[in-house]
Amino acid sequence: MGIERPFWRAIAVYRVASLCYAAVLLLSAGGYARPVAGWAVFAVMALWTAGATYWYASRPGRVLVATDLLVTVVCLLASRYVQGPEAGPSGVMPVTATWVGGPVLAWAVYGGRRAGATAAIVLSAADQWVRGARELDFGVLLKGAVLMLMAGVVVGHVARLAKQAEARLQRAVEIEAAGRERERLARGIHDSVLQVLALVQRRGQEIGGAAAELGRLAGEQEVALRELIRSEPAPPDEHSESSRALVDVSALLRRLGTASVTVSTPAAPLLLPAAHAREVAAAAGAALDNVRRHCGADARAWVLADSGEGTVIVTVRDNGPGIPDGRLREAEAEGRLGIARSIRGRMADLGGTVSVVSHPGQGTEIELTVPVPEDDRGPRTGWRGLEWRTWRP
Structure with a gap:
């Protein structure tokens, strides 16, 4: 969760900025064909922005990202009712405006490239339904769907690399701490146990007979103990x-x-x-x-x-x-x-x-x-x- 926090903060800033942009569009258009419905959709967007910002910062999960996508799709589809005849022509921004990019980024950070691409495809399909099949404009499609798809893939890839880097850094910190502890233990063991085992091995070889066998066993234990204190943790x-x-x-x-x-x-x-x-x-x-x-x-x-x-x-x-x-x-x-x-x-x-x-x-x-x-x-x-x-x- 540590490395993801900056991503969630950046997405929260993006949601707030997009919400402000949607408010400007509503004001400039006079609430579109149905102002009451338009501001109701905006209220849902504002409430969800506040809730999503809090929940993503505390504990993101599958239910949260799924709900995020569902709420966004519903608000986007509502544009066809709110805008009335204006919803069809190509180039007219839906009520949600750029706010629909929030779930794409959230899915990308949470699930990686494929998840981000999936959310982008779902929202692009909903956007095309709002515009209507007869009003298909490849210029608008490229500026909308393709850009969302690219954002999902790129952000998902960067988030995945960041998580891998965090895991490697954590592993390196653990290895360094374990290494320092082994060095501390090795100094104490070398000054006591290893020296005694080395002495037993040497004296056993000098005496011979049954003592030689004890010396050989002491030598093997000395070697095993040396290797234990210099090897990686289990x-x-x-x-x-x-x-x-x-x-x-x-x-x-x-x-x-x-x-x-x-x-x-x-x-x-x-x-x-x-x-x-x-x-x-x-x-x-x-x-x-x-x-x-x-x-x-x-x-x-x-x-x-x-x-x-x-x-x-x-x-x-x-x-x-x-x-x-x-x-x-x-x-x-x-x-x-x-x-x-x-x-x-x-x-x-x-x-x-x-x-x-x-x-x-x-x-x-x-x-x-x-x-x-x-x-x-x-x-x-x-x-x-x-x-x-x-x-x-």
């Missing part, structure tokens, strides 16, 4: 209003990094809707779970994120023994559906694809490709001309 809840917000998939993937898992992501963000980003990260996590389960504790894995033509591509590769031919079909027949459901199922729900390449003794490579929704596509990011962030233990 994406919004799937059922919240902000679930449509874009989330950097790279930030979620970097949380998967451990002493045995190297995560490489581009410096520029790979943006997806929050729900999609979580599913991609979960699928990559399921692939890493398979590496730990089937390749042993000493196996290493690499996660690489990149972008393609309207897609985000995540590759998980390991140096394990590989998957024998037909093993995946056997596992699925036995009811082991790790890849079938946790990975392929997730990608299928997002409209993506999964490619598995494996040879015995040469490791396994799983490539996840998920399309970026059309409305969320921005400039391409990836390896071309950009710096890469590679996390290594």
